[in-house]
Amino acid sequence: IGGLDLAWTGSEIGALWFFDEGISEPSEVAVDVAMRRVDPSGAPIGDVILEGWTGLESAYGAVLWTGTEYGIFWWRKARELIFPTVVKLTRVSGSGDIVDTRDVWTYDGIMWFEMAVAWSDDSYGLLRTNSGPGEPDMFIQQVTPSGDLMGTSVQIPTSTSWRIDRAIVIWSGHEYGITWSEQEEVGAPIRIYFMRVGFCGDG
Numbered sequence: 041i042g043g044l045d046l047a048w049t050g051s052e053i054g055a056l057w058f059f060d061e062g063i064s065e066p067s068e069v070a071v072d073v074a075m076r077r078v079d080p081s082g083a084p085i086g087d088v089i090l091e092g093w094t095g096l097e098s099a100y101g102a103v104l105w106t107g108t109e110y111g112i113f114w115w116r117k118a119r120e121l122i123f124p125t126v127v128k129l130t131r132v133s134g135s136g137d138i139v140d141t142r143d144v145w146t147y148d149g150i151m152w153f154e155m156a157v158a159w160s161d162d163s164y165g166l167l168r169t170n171s172g173p174g175e176p177d178m179f180i181q182q183v184t185p186s187g188d189l190m191g192t193s194v195q196i197p198t199s200t201s202w203r204i205d206r207a208i209v210i211w212s213g214h215e216y217g218i219t220w221s222e223q224e225e226v227g228a229p230i231r232i233y234f235m236r237v238g239f240c241g242d243g
Contacts, residue, residue: 044056044057045057045101045102045103046103047103047104047105047110048105049105049134050105051080052077052078052079052080052085053077053078053079053080054075054076054077054078054103054105054110054132055075055076055077055078055103056073056074056075056101056102056103056112057074057075058072058073058074058101058114072090072091073090073091073101073112073114073130074088074089074090075088075089075103075110075112075132076088076089077136085136086135086136087136089132089136089138091130091138091141101113101114101115102114102155102156102157104157104158104159104164105159106159106185107161108134109131109132109133109134109139109185110131110132110133110134111129111130111131111132111157111159111164111185112129112130112131112132113127113128113129113144113155113157113164113166114127114128114130115127115128115153115155116128125146125147125153126143126145126146127143127144127145127146127155127166127168128141128142128143128144129141129142129144129183129187131185131186131187140186140187142186142187143187144166144183144187144189145166145168145181145189153168153169153170154168154169154207155167155168155169156169156207156208156209157209158209158210158211158216159211160182160211160216161211161213162185163182163183163184163185163190164182164183164184164185165180165181165182165183165209165211165216166180166181166182166183167179167180167196167207167208167209167218168180168181169204169207169220170204176198176200176202176203176204177195177198177204178195178196178198178204178207178220179193179194179195179196180193180194180196180209180216180218180237181193181194182239191239194237194239196218196220196235196237197235198220198222198233199222199231200222200223200224202223202224202225202228203222203223204220204221204222205220205221205222205223205230206220206221207219207220208220214238215236215237215238216236216237216238216239217234217235217236217237218234218235218236218237219232219233219234219235220232220233221233
């Protein structure tokens with residue numbers, strides 16, 4: 041089990057996790073994205089909500105509350121670094137029904153992928169990182185509530201040629217705040233950075 045995350049709606053919690061159903065062959069793994077609604081006392085509400093993918097890995101997910109529904113961002117790839125990497129959005133209604141699952145962003149090469157997501161009152165901010173080693177880079181792009189990319193992505197300037205780690209994005213009410221760490225090589229000092237990013241119009 042991994043990829044744990046929580047979202048608060050104002051009256052209940054959406055709890056997200058990932059688990060596999062056992063590995064009989066390295067190329068055949070059933071990875072499930074699971075969510076459950078929980079009341080403030082910890083009692084479950086309704087059934088466990090699942091999305092299953094056979095023969096694929098999913099290593100990270102985030103659940104957010106938009107004010108009307110849950111948005112679950114997660115990424116999947118074939119095992120053993122076989123591309124492509126696909127970021128998906130699963131929308132879940134406030135009553136616990138899956139509304140839709142769709143691809144948001146696809147990368148056809150091999151990368152050490154990480155992501156973070158924030159909700160900004162009317163759209164998501166998707167921060168995606170190719171964390172290295174090699175030539176790491178980081179971009180943020182807005183996404184509509186239904187999962188469409190908005191405008192163009194904005195590259196976040198970084199100074200390392202080796203590794204980026206622990207990138208996080210939040211929404212302040214009028215702009216995004218992004219923090220991350222960088223390291224030039226094994227044993228080198230770790231530096232932590234912060235950047236503010238604003239979007240105009242549709243991104």
